[in-house]
Amino acid sequence: MARPNEEVEALLQEYADLLAISGGDAFKQRAYERAARAIGGYPQDVSKLDAKALKGIPGVGKSIADKIAEYLSTGHVAAIDETRSTVPPGVRELMTIPTLGPKRAMTLYRELDVASVDDLVTAVHEDRLGRLKGFGPKAADNILHGVELMRAAGGRILLGEALRIAEETVSGLVAATGVERCEYAGSVRRMKETIGDIDVLVAARDEDAEAIMRAFTELPGTAEIIVHGRKKTSVRTAKGLQIDLRVLPPVSWGAGLQYFTGSQPHNIRTRSIAVRKGLKLSEYGIFDTETGEQLHAGTEEEVYGRLDLPWIPPTLREDRGEVDAALRGELPDLVTQDDIRGDLHTHTDLTDGLATLEQMAEAAAARGYAYYAVTDHAPELRMQRMTSEKMLAQRDRVRALADRYGRRLRLLHGTELNIDPEGEVDWPADFLAGFDVCVASVHSHFGLDRAAQTRRLIRAAENPHVNIIGHPTTRKLGKRAGIDVDLDAFFAACARTGTAVEVNGHPERLDLRDEHILLARRHGVRFAIDSDAHAVSELDNLRFGVATAQRGWLTADEVINTWPLTRLRKFLRGPGRR
DNA sequence: GCCGTTTTCGGCCCGACTGTTTTCAGTCG
Structure with missing residues (x-):
């Protein structure tokens, strides 16, 4: 699902890490790192370049150009696969812990058979590090602290990557038959700094829902289908990121987008305003509480309008005073x-x-x-x-x-x-x-x-x-x-x-x-x-x-x-x- | 593995800090 340049960058960086772990030539390792960075930042799509153009990228010579070409045509690089087989992927993962680099990651693997972050935490708790060369009294604390930092991110991904995946998912769906509207919602739309999962919304008639769900599960990058229904389907990508797709009737679009954009505290505020006005707001629409009649609110502007509020930009929807500011007509005119x-x-x-x-x-x-x-x-x-x-x-x-x-x-x-x-x-x-x-x-x-x-x-x-x-x-x-x-x-x-x-x-x-x-x-x-x-x-x-x-x-x-x-x-x- | 007005071999990013050592390896920016 990633763009070719990023895929190749990740591949070359992985190879550089593997070379570092297995104690190879440090300069060779750096050459791969440099090439990885150069590819990642290269303005043109590498999958559209021939061998000669690849070699024109600074830091890319014959050997690396050949590996890139091999990857782009076969999806694999023999030399990298071979190196991978000697170092379990979990050992590379150890390097993501601050204070742990390739050398000590390898020591942990060789001496203690530690092949994942979980293994390492267990080993620390079982006090097995003390006897290891290069690991003194501070090592255990530093490792646990580093793991805690990583886990504080909670398996969340950075906004930049999430936004790219969200945009790709949307562009992969808009062309599907019966899709009237499609947008990403949730914390990606609110542009939170890290993202736990991605919510995508489609407006479509009920009879088109099934085909849209199928198109969703067949998007490239899907590794696993978690749930698969007519209203909601969830998949997991190869990298473990969950993407939820919800299909709503077009009449529910405004309310649905508002509801699934969140945040939850913001929604609680808006819903309680609705209640005070004798209205009920749900993801399906805005209704008169007494008659049950659905009021027309096909867009978010109309939903907020029914609550006598101006439209509130998604980046403000964190219940940090934006609802009160909107009520007073004092929303900031945000920089764009x-x-x-x-x-x-x-x-x-x-x-x-x-x-x-x-x-x-x-x-x-x-x-x-x-x-x-x-x-x-x-x-x-x-x-x-x-x-x-x-x-x-x-x-x-x-x-x-x-x-x-x-x-x-x-x-x-x-x-x-x-x-x-x-x-x-x-x-x-x-x-x-x-x-x-x-x-x-x-x-x-x-x-x-x-x-x-x-x-x-x-x-x-x-x-x-x-x-x-x-x-x-x-x-x-x-x-x-x-x-x-x-x-x-x-x-x-x-x-x-x-x-x-x-x-x-x-x-x-x-x-x-x-x-x-x-x-x-x-x-x-x-x-x-x-x-x-x-x-x-x-x-x-x-x-x-x-x-x-x-x-x-x-x-x-x-x-x-x-x-x-x-x-x-x-x-x-x-x-x-x- | 890459690169070249030091040019096809022999360099390549250097210095500080930390935690480990007992003189320095590993990690980081």
Whole structure:
């Protein structure tokens, strides 16, 4: 069900992991990792490329191109299948636990016969780790904590992947005979950061239901049918994700979409409003309680209208005050993708990006942006090997390229600085003054205590050259909790100093998250919604940032990259700056 | 396994931190 590029990326990454576990050549492993990343971020569909074009992808040589071609034509790669047979899939799974890498995963398997996360938890509880070389007194705690973090995600998948599957399911169904309307609902429509299962709704006449259900179960990617009926069918994909399809009569569409979009607390609020008006709201429609008569409400707008409410955007439907705000006529005018005039945090292949400056700029222009900032990493992130010279050379290239685009697209030269434990950033003030925009982010020292984290973030915000604090909590969904920070103090500092906080749209980050945005806007903070793109295709991650911003009730005026360039420039410069 | 204005072999992403050790392997960004 995944797009070919993602399938191939996953395959190559798996092979790289297997090579690491089985202790092969580390450089070979890295070559596969690099190729995996390059394929994942490659703008063209790899299944449409011939061998020569495949070899043209950076990091893909003859051997890997051949394996990709083999996979695309047969669905298998002999060499990878062979390696798989020597390492149980559960051993690779162990590597997803923080603090466990390939070496210790292999040790666990070899010495203790641990071949799954469950096996490992059992082994820890049975105190069998103590005797193992490389595993000391802290190891057990760290492993259990890591497993807990993973399980906190509860087998949920990230919004980005869920949305893709939901959209594919819908597009696979709209063509089926008798489908009058089809949309995904549930937490995907509300754009929650992680998704447990996917709800899809179809409006169709009863006599078409059976054929639609069959078409659903026959969609590619279905591994198992859980329940199969005329009104509801549930399947599980190969990756274990459940997808529910419900078929409703067209007259129930508005009520059904409203009901299945949720959230449950939001529905309780709307239904109780209905009750007070002598109405009954269910997934089948809105009814007069006394007569049982069904009132016409074919769309969500009409359903909310019957309750004397304006339509409430799905991203707000979490019972966080949206119903009361709607009753008062005070729903926020939410920021949308169309409001965004530019991206202020992106990378190129000068550091860890995959595409060139020219490719990224061209993609930004194609998206219709009015401005676009290139913000490659700064020297303190050692692995990127940035230098002042490289940065200045890039600036010359940006300026030259800017001349080519003229007024159509304003290119900004920026950087993503590193906030050190003291809150200092790379480069002295006079060098920083040369940038159009500076994002500053935490990339290390995640373990400092709350006071120290708060101090460093505030100090970074107070730096007159820092315009935006990037991914402020630095969490990674399902992998790492955010750093421990007094957010109120930090947001107050951002408001005071005119430093924007980022809503990072990378599906693994979504940082700030919705609840933190709600907190921040109470301080009068300004926001930047950025993609943090490391590839052309990742520019689209901005949509997840917009969704998260909506969930945080943000309006366009609070988001600096919806502003015209002149207003943005003024914000970046002062008052009190430079 | 990839790559090349150091060019067809010999490099390749470097440094910090953690928890383990007793001088350093493994993990991470």
